[in-house]
Amino acid sequence: MDILITIQHPAHVHFFKHAIDEFEARGHEVHVRALDKDVALALLDEYGIEYEVLGSRGGSLPRVALSTLAIEYRLYREAKEIQPDVMAAIGGFEASHVAQLVGAKCVVFTDTEHATLSNALTFPFADEVATPGCYHDDAGPNHYRYPSYHELAYLHPDRFDPDPSTLDDLPVDADDTYAVLRLVSWGAAHDVGDAGLDRLTELVGRLEDAGATVLVSAEDDALPPELDGYDIDIDPHLIHHVLAYADLFVGESGTMASESAVLGTPTVYVHSAAPGLMRDLASFDLLYGYHGENRNKHAVKRAVDILRLSDIDWDERRRALLNQKVDATDIIVQRVLEAGT
Numbered sequence: 001m002d003i004l005i006t007i008q009h010p011a012h013v014h015f016f017k018h019a020i021d022e023f024e025a026r027g028h029e030v031h032v033r034a035l036d037k038d039v040a041l042a043l044l045d046e047y048g049i050e051y052e053v054l055g056s057r058g059g060s061l062p063r064v065a066l067s068t069l070a071i072e073y074r075l076y077r078e079a080k081e082i083q084p085d086v087m088a089a090i091g092g093f094e095a096s097h098v099a100q101l102v103g104a105k106c107v108v109f110t111d112t113e114h115a116t117l118s119n120a121l122t123f124p125f126a127d128e129v130a131t132p133g134c135y136h137d138d139a140g141p142n143h144y145r146y147p148s149y150h151e152l153a154y155l156h157p158d159r160f161d162p163d164p165s166t167l168d169d170l171p172v173d174a175d176d177t178y179a180v181l182r183l184v185s186w187g188a189a190h191d192v193g194d195a196g197l198d199r200l201t202e203l204v205g206r207l208e209d210a211g212a213t214v215l216v217s218a219e220d221d222a223l224p225p226e227l228d229g230y231d232i233d234i235d236p237h238l239i240h241h242v243l244a245y246a247d248l249f250v251g252e253s254g255t256m257a258s259e260s261a262v263l264g265t266p267t268v269y270v271h272s273a274a275p276g277l278m279r280d281l282a283s284f285d286l287l288y289g290y291h292g293e294n295r296n297k298h299a300v301k302r303a304v305d306i307l308r309l310s311d312i313d314w315d316e317r318r319r320a321l322l323n324q325k326v327d328a329t330d331i332i333v334q335r336v337l338e339a340g341t
Contacts, residue, residue: 001340004084004104006075006092007034007051010236011255013043014154015090015109019332020049028337031082033075038219039236046237052078068094076101086340088332090150091118096125105339109332111150112254113137114273130335134280146331149277151255151262153328155240162244162263170232171213174245177307178213180260181230182251183222197252197270198296201226206300210307212247219253250303254278261286264318266306270299284321286314 003023005016016032023030032051034040044051054071057064072094079087079102089095091110099106108126110119113136123129129139133147154160164174172178181204183197197203204214204227216223216230217239223231234242240259243249249260250268257269258277267287269278274291281287290299306312 001085001337002029002031002082003336003340004031004033004079004082004087004095006054006087006089006095007032007040007044008037008090008092009035010038010040010043011150012090013040013047013049015150015328016088016153016332017047017049018154018159018329019336022329022333023336026337031078031084033078035071043236046235054078072097079104086336088336091115091122093118093121093125096122099127100125107335107339109150110139111135111275111277113275127339128335130331132277132280134276136276136279144335146326146328148325148328148331149258149262149280150328151259152325153332155259155262156325156327156329157322158327159329160240162241164241164245166234166238166241167245170215170234170242172215176213177211177247178215178245179207179248179250179303179307180243180246180256181207181214181216182249182253182256183216183218183224184252197250197299200224203250203296203300203303204230206304207248207250207307210304212307215242215246217242217251217256248303248306250299257287262318262321264314266312266314268299268303268306270295281321284317286317286321 007013020030032049033054034051036053036056054074057067075094076098079098084104087095087099087104087106089108096106105127107128108122109130111132123140128142128144130144132149133145207214214230215232216227218231243260243265244263246265249265251257252271257267261267261281269287269289272291274289278289288302
């Protein structure tokens with residue numbers, strides 16, 4: 001069959017990359033259409049995935065609206081030519097709309113309850129909305145829940161093995177004590193009105209006082225001048241190796257926080273939203289989420305405590321998680337192929 005996959009974000013490349021290999025190995029034709037968003041195209045190039053670019057979102061709200069219409073029209077033209085049996089995306093409302101127009105089935109994956117506008121524009125048009133079991137909203141009559149997370153499509157131990165040599169160009173080794181601090185630009189539609197960390201200089205100082213080297217990963221222009229020199233320069237596809245060997249992750253990015261947690265790295269997530277995914281990871285004591293008015297104060301204390309405690313077996317906690325979750329790539333392949341038959 002012909003399968004059309006849309007990519008709106010770098011994390012979507014990781015999510016679909018092994019499934020694309022599986023589809024092609026079974027003789028299916030995969031067509032990838034991507035937005036030029038952050039490092040998404042660089043990741044597609046790195047993994048040797050062929051794709052066509054649909055465009056990019058504008059910066060202001062009016063430009064976002066206009067660019068979205070243009071993207072959906074381009075996707076429609078592409079799909080009309082390809083005539084896919086199935087279209088698949090993470091939260092991509094363009095895919096669900098276009099699938100209706102060209103007579104394709106559409107499977108949408110999501111784990112983000114607070115993407116309310118996108119969800120409202122997507123769910124009524126999708127043939128199936130597949131979510132992790134911890135998704136706490138009702139996605140409608142075509143809602144399919146599965147026992148895994150998006151991140152386990154590419155970070156399950158059957159899919160990922162960390163390599164210490166990837167740290168060679170960084171100021172730390174795998175055996176060093178270091179913390180990764182992740183800052184986001186707050187430009188995504190589901191981030192409007194949200195907030196995360198503040199008093200960053202104090203936070204970095206406290207982590208250093210607790211014995212950690214601090215590495216900052218900042219999205220777009222999110223790095224403040226006072227942290228200049230802390231940012232890391234590493235190929236985007238290698239960041240998961242950095243997270244795997246870290247002793248602590250502190251950040252505003254839900255994706256990178258959940259990636260760290262499933263890798264067994266203790267995670268402090270600071271964000272005004274508290275999706276079901278984070279609550280589920282917290283149940284395994286791998287992630288600590290702080291979302292209220294005093295989130296920064298509590299987050300800093302927890303981060304410092306993690307660095308100073310040495311008697312916690314984080315690997316054991318990860319094993320407990322993996323005993324209850326499956327390889328999400330198997331779910332992607334199953335749901336997409338079942339939709340097309």
